[in-house]
Amino acid sequence: MDTHARTLLTDGLAQLRIDADGVAVDRLCALAALVVEWNTRFNLTAITEPVAMVRKHLLDSLTVQPYLRGTRVLDVGTGAGFPGLPLAVLNPELSFQLVDSVKKKIGFVAHAVSELGLTNVEAICSRAETLRLPERAHTVVSRALSSVGEFVQHAGHLATANGILLAMKGRDPSTECVDLPPPWRVVALERLTVPGLPDERHLVVLKRARL
Helix, strand or coil, X not given: CXXXXXXXXXXXXXXXXXXXXXXXXXXXHHHHHHHHHHHHHHCCCCCXXXXXXXXXXXXXXXXXXXXXXXXXXEEECCCCCCCHHHHHHHCCCCEXXXXXXXXXXXXXXXXXXXXXXXXXXXXXXXXXHHCCCCCCEEEEEEECCCCHHHHHHHHHHHEEEEEEEEEEECCCCHHHHXXXXXXXXXXXXXXXXXXXXXXXXXXXXXXXXXX
16 A cells, blocks of 8 residues: 555544554555455456555445444454454454355455454455354444344344344435334444545444333
């Protein structure tokens, strides 16, 4: 990553009020470089230009940092590792499981975990709706994976009884939040701001309704 992109990253982290040391910033830069390297062979993402990578992948992923709950985080439909890998870099004390049904993408995630020296990440190749885990997650997150209703239907069983679902969306997803599969309900709909990016970003926070 060039100096300009790295500066945008450090400035963006400061704007998000994320305290990242030099090791974490180096790992985020190394992750971006790995995505670009693998993308020449496996077409992981359409976003590879350094500035766009910083804003649309790294900083975008980290906008949900304040909403994480508990110690176990599950990223459903992680693709090339977003938002899971940047969040794992910034939260070494948390346990992350990154899930995707595409082998080449989860293969990249496993490679990135090894190259970055992350000890808090497990890469899993599976569809969310058929996945069963020994321990369910306190936070389940998805980034532009599907409609909010489909996310709840496919991944709700992966959260603990008091766990939360975080659906990262672009434009206002209010219409997607009608008639959700019970017992899930929306507890917050937040407008997110990605430093340097004018595009709309929203976050839907969901919990199970108490009986």
